[in-house]
Amino acid sequence: MNELSEFVKARRKDVNLTQEEFAERAGVALTVVRKIEQGKTNLNMDKVNLVLSMFGHELAPVDSKVLKNHLK
Numbered sequence: 001m002n003e004l005s006e007f008v009k010a011r012r013k014d015v016n017l018t019q020e021e022f023a024e025r026a027g028v029a030l031t032v033v034r035k036i037e038q039g040k041t042n043l044n045m046d047k048v049n050l051v052l053s054m055f056g057h058e059l060a061p062v063d064s065k066v067l068k069n070h071l072k
Helices: 002-014 019-026 030-037 045-053 064-071
Strands: none
Touching: 002 030, 002 045, 019 030, 019 045, 030 045
């Protein structure tokens, strides 16, 4: 979860938005952005994807076997 929090925080700062401004543009509550950036693990996947869509990304389940084979 740390990679997600670092990614979102860095990209938000790259576009010079406060957490509040970013939340408004992403269409989520400020608490959603704060929880993501703090590395909280009890997140709603739909809300996370609204945030990630601002950067052209999406969070999706991945079969760990497929991932391991891909990384070899």
